Amino acid sequence: MKGIGIKEAAFTGYPATDIARTRKFYGEILGLKEGMVFEHEDQVGWVEFEIPGGHTLAIAQANEQWQPNPNGGGLCFELEDLDAAIRTLQDAGVKIVLPPQEFPVCRMALIADPDGNTVALHQKKPNHPECSH
Numbered sequence: 001m002k003g004i005g006i007k008e009a010a011f012t013g014y015p016a017t018d019i020a021r022t023r024k025f026y027g028e029i030l031g032l033k034e035g036m037v038f039e040h041e042d043q044v045g046w047v048e049f050e051i052p053g054g055h056t057l058a059i060a061q062a063n064e065q066w067q068p069n070p071n072g073g074g075l076c077f078e079l080e081d082l083d084a085a086i087r088t089l090q091d092a093g094v095k096i097v098l099p100p101q102e103f104p105v106c107r108m109a110l111i112a113d114p115d116g117n118t119v120a121l122h123q124k125k126p127n128h129p130e131c132s133h
Contacts (some may be wrong), residue, residue, distance in 0.1 A: 009055060010075070011048070014077045014117045015062035019044050021114045022059050029092045031078075032057065051077070069116035076120035082107050085121055105129065 016022035023044075026032050032049035036057065037092060045061040057075060062068060079085050082100055087097060090096065090110055098110035105128040109121045126129055 003051065011056040011058045012058060014075070014113065015066045015068050016059045016113075017062050017068065017087045017115050018063055019047065019059065022062055023047050025094075025114050026059065028056065029094065031090070045063050062115070068117050069112075069129035070112060070116045070118050072117070074110075074118045074120055076108075079123050082109060082121055 014022075024036075026047075026049050027034050027117060032051060035048035035050050037044055037047050043061075047059050049057045049059075051057055060066070086096065086100060096109065096111040097112050098108075099109050100109040105125050106125045107125065111119050111121060113119055
C-alpha cells in the first residue's frame with residue numbers, strides 16, 4: 001500500500017448554522033438533487049446532495065468544533081456557462097465573493113453559501129487540457 005490507502009473522495013462536507021436555509025440554497029438555488037437526510041432528536045442534522053459525476057456534498061449542523069469558515073477548504077463546481085450561473089445567483093441574492101476571473105485555461109468565481117462557506121464555480125476553456133481529447 002502506498003500512502004494511507006485512499007480509494008476515492010467519500011464526500012465534501014460543510015457545516016451549517018441553519019439547515020433549512022442551507023438546504024434551500026443547495027437544493028433550490030444551486031439545483032442539486034437531495035439524497036439521504038438524517039435526523040437526530042427529531043431535528044434534521046445532516047443532508048446529502050448528489051453532485052453529477054458521482055460526488056456527494058453533505059451539509060451538517062455546525063457545532064463548537066466545526067464552524068462555517070470562508071477561508072477553509074472548498075468545493076468547486078464545473079459549470080456549462082459561468083456567466084449565466086452568476087446572473088442567476090445574483091438574481092437570487094447570493095453573495096459573489098470573487099467575480100469571474102480569467103486564467104489561461106479556465107474561468108473561475110467564488111460565491112458564499114448562507115453561512116459564508118466558500119463555493120468555487122469553474123468553467124473550462126476550449127484550450128483546457130481536458131478539453132483537447
